[in-house]
Amino acid sequence: MTHRILVVDDDPDVLALVTMVLSLDGYQVIEAKSPREAQALLDEAAPDLVITDLNFGTETSLDFTRRGVADGRRILVMTAAVSAVDVPEDLEDHVRILRKPFSLEELRTAVTRGLEP
DSSP states (O other), X not given: OOOEEEEEOSOHHHHHHHHXXXXXXXXXXXXXXXXXXXXXXXXXXXOSEEEEESEETTEESHHHHXXXXXXXXXXXXXXXXXXXXXXXXXXXXXXXXXXXXXXXXXXXXXHHHHTOO
């Protein structure tokens, strides 16, 4: 079975890189450029994993991430934050964190772990 992954990032370079790597690794990738766009895709796309940036210019993905956690979705948060303070305490135990910048191997490892039951 091919896993479906929803990737959410407003940086076109990061979005393209993550999409390319995961597609080449055999995943079906759906892209969104904002949490709002991603929320609209969730039910239709039914992803096995959501990979989202934390900060989107003037907005964050916190509400989107909280809704995903409440719905039981597996979520991997990409962030350039240098401390865990930037990831709210109520989410720390429910999401996986991938610190930017990351290597392709770190991305692959995080995705594999994020898809584990």
